Amino acid sequence: ARLGLPEVVYGPGKTPEQITGVVRSLLRANTGPVLVTRIEQPVASEVCRAVPDAEYDAAARLLVWHRAEPVGFDVAVVSAGTADGGVAAEATGVAGAVGLSVHRISDVGVAGLHRLMAERGPLSGAGAVICIAGMEGALPSVIGGLVACPVIAVPTSVGYGAALDGVTALLAMLSSCAPGVVVVNIDSGFGAAIAAYRMAARR
Amino acid sequence: ARLGLPEVVYGPGKTPEQITGVVRSLLRANTGPVLVTRIEQPVASEVCRAVPDAEYDAAARLLVWHRAEPVGFDVAVVSAGTADGGVAAEATGVAGAVGLSVHRISDVGVAGLHRLMAERGPLSGAGAVICIAGMEGALPSVIGGLVACPVIAVPTSVGYGAALDGVTALLAMLSSCAPGVVVVNIDSGFGAAIAAYRMAARR
Amino acid sequence: ARLGLPEVVYGPGKTPEQITGVVRSLLRANTGPVLVTRIEQPVASEVCRAVPDAEYDAAARLLVWHRAEPVGFDVAVVSAGTADGGVAAEATGVAGAVGLSVHRISDVGVAGLHRLMAERGPLSGAGAVICIAGMEGALPSVIGGLVACPVIAVPTSVGYGAALDGVTALLAMLSSCAPGVVVVNIDSGFGAAIAAYRMAARR
Amino acid sequence: ARLGLPEVVYGPGKTPEQITGVVRSLLRANTGPVLVTRIEQPVASEVCRAVPDAEYDAAARLLVWHRAEPVGFDVAVVSAGTADGGVAAEATGVAGAVGLSVHRISDVGVAGLHRLMAERGPLSGAGAVICIAGMEGALPSVIGGLVACPVIAVPTSVGYGAALDGVTALLAMLSSCAPGVVVVNIDSGFGAAIAAYRMAARR
Amino acid sequence: ARLGLPEVVYGPGKTPEQITGVVRSLLRANTGPVLVTRIEQPVASEVCRAVPDAEYDAAARLLVWHRAEPVGFDVAVVSAGTADGGVAAEATGVAGAVGLSVHRISDVGVAGLHRLMAERGPLSGAGAVICIAGMEGALPSVIGGLVACPVIAVPTSVGYGAALDGVTALLAMLSSCAPGVVVVNIDSGFGAAIAAYRMAARR
Amino acid sequence: ARLGLPEVVYGPGKTPEQITGVVRSLLRANTGPVLVTRIEQPVASEVCRAVPDAEYDAAARLLVWHRAEPVGFDVAVVSAGTADGGVAAEATGVAGAVGLSVHRISDVGVAGLHRLMAERGPLSGAGAVICIAGMEGALPSVIGGLVACPVIAVPTSVGYGAALDGVTALLAMLSSCAPGVVVVNIDSGFGAAIAAYRMAARR
């Protein structure tokens, strides 16, 4: 909780014992939320047994202790396809854990504009939009033309061939013709949520 | 005119004399249209002096002899930004020269959907849509969701940085979530027009 | 069936229950064909038990309900090597399901021109040619010089080393010296079939 | 000024006449700021003669009409090397034109931490930090660990060899170990400034 | 002339004085051919004035002293397009200078098989075929299926967009489905000619 | 055996039944050698049971029927590291099967020149050298400076990190400062052996 940012442990490559150790020492030193990201069910179960009071979100692969109080900042988490669901779950879970209020909008790909247009109301009320898309990564360009608030684009590794494991979506989002769209790493729902938290925090 | 396809000379790297020679021999052997693409004004002027009855389109960098009769096939040529104009001019010029009827729609970027939506009428009447976009190359995905006819996507080298001289738009178009979008080479208005001609020709 | 295009579910990353749910709701809302692509045998079997009247094509990894009536449009599906068979099966299966008539030509690699030349008859009768090749991806260039109808090139991930999982074939097809060849994503037999369907549909 | 975002014309590839035309029609339809980016001195001079009351910033290659009133939002624009100056000037110029208050910090490369540490005071007062760096693009990682507000990273094309015209800095910033850093396109001081404006606007 | 290979100076980045110096010392120490490659007209003229008895081939950008006697080995130099002419000229010039007998075949792109088929006679008489092609680089695959002798493929930087300055042709040639095709560097007519010379020399 | 080249079946992606079928029909139509490459032990065993008189080389993953008589052409197969052994075995096995006489030289990496120098005798007697190396791929440059006969370079996928699965060795070999070195695909011992066979055959 230095700087007021939450404490977050990156799960991959760590044993349950290592994670348990780090989490315990963070809980001792902090009053704010403590998170572990990208942690699979079996490892999570072991950690939960060792350190009580955790919430585990399997879709998000996320463990949370000491969930924050709502800070009064609304984030829309928008995604294009079913396969982008895991990344959206991570963004939603992390954002909620640090006190943001999340409005989740699914299945609004740019090849079906009518579905996206039906969601313009909720979108325009948001303090920030986290916009998650794989393949051609076009969604942030369209949404960036519909709202004036910050648009945080998250490319996903969904797709095949020319989708290049998310690199195509990443490059497309960085080249967006909608001004002021910002981008985080491929599949980083976590990064997008913390970016939104920074926007909320600095007010 | 073997196969009924037009005779097309690729201009770059040829002297006016070489071009004049090739064009003369093609005109002698053909009754259909003869074209030179990517030919700049000074070279074009010299060739025009040597081989009469040419039409030169400077924006398209295109020379045409023996323009074809209309074949009764409507193509919409749609582009996103002003900078894509040269590629759109080439697509339009070549399509017209081989007998297609072109409807030109400009300035309909995906970050300003209202402008694109205003053109839905003309779009839905087309036999094929040639869809030209640089940067994130999102336009074909949106249009592919609005029309059932063939969508021929042309990535352009417009943009900078992560746009990678058109490679980003190319990859994005190939990864389009709109089913059945087809793609030609970067900046190839010519390729798109001949693709449309193949669609018209095979009826 | 919005726009008259078929409803197609992308199988990867979905549970049998999710697929069953989506397919049921699509069948309720549609009279046209409903497809699931890239679905492996075990998942397909479960879905078939839950939703009756499906046809499963294992080579194509394709599930079909409500196969369309023939629309009177002939497509040649041409491939170079044995290993390209799965992609060709997907193109053939999807094309058939949406009502196109498919003529299948195999084993006509460019290093054995005599075999390809023997198929010139069937090729020249097609309304469109879907041309599937891995490694150097040269087949569409040769076929594009033999027919005047649309040539839809599908690069495959067949090959090793410099074949770069299909990227080399993709780039080669986009750079084809045969005018008007169009390209879809690597291994996307599905995309090629829908592209052909758009050509048939728009008449 | 749709959505409250400023009207911005992208200069490259447009003639002075084209720019003059677009700017005139935007000034007629808007009361907010109108900008032209990436416009060189000679073209700018011609446009200034044709459309009065412009301010030209040569370092930023920026033309501005109808500068906005201050909106009460502080942005720190931080850069590492002298060669990043043009990008920093664009970020500063655009941010100022849309009403943000800019604090400029130069010459604080990560290989000389003492200089950066001396600026911690001004940094911690900012509503957002625009962080500009070429070569290895390490600055946002360090600053992201020093402040809790949004950090907008701008990779620049400064450097040679393995710097790959800014791609290395871009990839490094996206891979930053500082949580919640967001990234815009290479050399896009403009994109960063509008991203900051979106953060200010949505309050 | 160590090993019996010719002495070849690479021209770029050398002053006329430097080239003159190297050539003089090589002529003093050798009885075999001495070549300078990639040398433009003005530099070549200066060198020719300083070192007598040179032959300059402007299309090949090649200077030759002490041309070798014919060694009785026939090479076919085959190219696809007019723009590949410079590379073909270099291959032809170097091969001739080292004593190979060259048969030049032009304009036999794979999209026009009839022209290539008309040349099967001369092709089948060759000791080796140097096969030069840009864009999709398909020519060696077709020729490799027509002849049993060595096929040396030379990719050229001809083309645009997805041709990636010759990288696409290079990768395609390396992935050729014709067995035993070998490849040299992009635009290296020189490398192909020396490879053929090695084949002749080792008999 | 069209053209006198051997019949070679590419094993991957084929069932034992498919391979058996192809091999049987090739043996019926040919008197020359028939090969299957990249075939693993279990599949090979099944094929051997079904089609008698095969020789299987496990290190080379190669099946051979009707081994050719010696044609009187010597090939040196040289490799740098232990890990390049599989590729060298394929080159050796295929070369032997088509009638070339192979001299195998191992463990002569460029960082230990004394070992390479000790092999200069055998090297200088060869009709062609197949030179196999991973990592930095430097071996063909050194050998190309030691012999005047053809040098066929085979990059391997041995190494990690910057070795990029053989792409680095491939690019290095194509950029070799030794004139006239030719290159085949990554890990293609097969391609190198057939290239050598073409050199032998055309005499």
Add this chain to the structure above:
Amino acid sequence: ARLGLPEVVYGPGKTPEQITGVVRSLLRANTGPVLVTRIEQPVASEVCRAVPDAEYDAAARLLVWHRAEPVGFDVAVVSAGTADGGVAAEATGVAGAVGLSVHRISDVGVAGLHRLMAERGPLSGAGAVICIAGMEGALPSVIGGLVACPVIAVPTSVGYGAALDGVTALLAMLSSCAPGVVVVNIDSGFGAAIAAYRMAARR
């Protein structure tokens, strides 16, 4: 031990028998240290049974015989994240085996400068610093500004998406704004340790 460098066997792709054979012959011919790198526990156990007196370090995946006497040269091995631990263990293990004295500093990422600053003392006493980092690879730039001794940067494959399996860290380290930083291959703790040994050895 030619040149005084240690004998090091690269484990991957070798059977326990092959490793045993090589190690035995090296031990017979050498008095200095003999190492096997990247060798997993089960293979290591077998080798240890066959060749007595080995030390195995599981974290480093390293086998050592005949550990060298201390040479009186201090190396700091610094790493940023927990996940870089394996590479740091290899650097530490190899350095120790060849006689260097290692000071290990962990968990000093650039987003938490206070931790790094606390280690300035030990850093400034080192003869060389081995600096290990994944993701954006920024650590060597910061350390290069804090010490005057050699800084050997090791990029790791830690990270995801834009980290590109260590390529981003590699490029960033090569582009470092700290002068005179040198770089070894991705994940090559081995390479860094031998580089440090060369610095110690040449005194």
Add this chain to the structure above:
Amino acid sequence: ARLGLPEVVYGPGKTPEQITGVVRSLLRANTGPVLVTRIEQPVASEVCRAVPDAEYDAAARLLVWHRAEPVGFDVAVVSAGTADGGVAAEATGVAGAVGLSVHRISDVGVAGLHRLMAERGPLSGAGAVICIAGMEGALPSVIGGLVACPVIAVPTSVGYGAALDGVTALLAMLSSCAPGVVVVNIDSGFGAAIAAYRMAARR
């Protein structure tokens, strides 16, 4: 001169006035050497007029004030081709200016080992070898096997096609089979010299 490292100004993108200003303030604050790298003749002349006592080395594009006393450390600067001369001049010039003693060895490409072998004496006496090569970048692998001292590899952008402006040499050097070779950025003679200085300084 913080840390004892020399003060070095990077010339590109700075006006003569800017350079003059920086140099003056550095000379005022330092007693050690002050350098400007990559500065062309005309700019250098202006700066020399403004700030007396500079030495300009045109081949190295280097300006030096306050050359250091010899520190008693010998560096060999080895290069392969004539075209690598500029980078070698920069390495030599910077090394000399900071007090290292340079032994320059030219024209020792790996395709001509006899020339390299003739230089083994001087090489083995060096405290460090700076090894400069373009194209396939093989020189450091060979030299790394000949000497036990540090080998600092500098890839150059010399070459064409597959040489990829120095990226191929860079990757090859990082993948070197000679243990402990370290690498700096493409064309960075400067970086190599400072790396050598760090090695000298820390004794």
